[in-house]
Amino acid sequence: MVRVDRKKVTALHRKILKWYENNRRPLLWRTTTDPYTILVSEIMLQQTQTSRVQEKLPLFLKKFPTLQKLASATKADVIRAWQGLGYNNRAIRLRELARVVVNDYQERLPSDIEKLQQLPGIGRYTAHAVVCFAFKKKVPVVDVNTQRVFSRIFWKMLDSSQMKGPDEVWHLAEKVLPRDVYPWNQALMDLGAVICTARHPLCTRCPVAELCSSRNWMIQHTGDLRRSNSPKEKSEPTYDGIPQRIWRGRIVEVLRNVNGKGSISMPYLGKAIKQTFTKRELLWLEDLVQMLQKDGIVERIKNNVMLAHE
């Protein structure tokens, strides 16, 4: 564990909070402390770009303004409202979560980290984010940006492969919390998203450059970093050169446009997602549909497929 220099930490607090005051991103979820809004935004942000969440969050909240409304919706309604956000199983888990909260917590999100982490779809990061940003509790919130910023400032980290492990960073984050945690946690995420980015850190514009353990090396070797740190292709299963994840997304997209409880046949679905689809590809399509069924996103009625309702 790194030794914490209190003077350095105080200077970090001052500089980062000052920078945030003048540079914060105007994000919708920073204008509220409503636990439900914060929760939905955090779930969306898990795997979707900030700009897309900015656009989709108000639409989702208009359709499901409360946990109760979400809990009483059908799966199909929630999947349709999730359109454009990707990774539809998050929508299913969010609805499950709403049902648990309505049934077990008198319709109010718990403000306790352990209880939150027991809810569907909530991990350490999301539980801490809800507790800090909605319930104003003094806890750290460490996303991947914060993890990288801390790793570079307190240790010497050149590329993402040298990033410190989450447990080590969470532990450090807990030790260096200032009094005013809300802006601090938001500021660290902004610093990582805008200045201390993974491949193009802007050390010459960084408010904490003089306090950073990685800065000198980083300035000398930024070119190497950009070359060595080129994103590695994720090895995910593909079909016809396209990730299976994308094919599954196409299936959901087609089913979203089927009205009400309507369903479509497997061959029709195949043609709708792939122009050159032939009967020989039915087994492949069957696998995709089964995965979506397992995630609770679609249902089968004999040889037809539809969005899950329940």
Ligand code: SF4
């Ligand atoms: Fe990141 Fe560079 Fe700032 Fe250090 S000086 S925190 S490496 S941007």
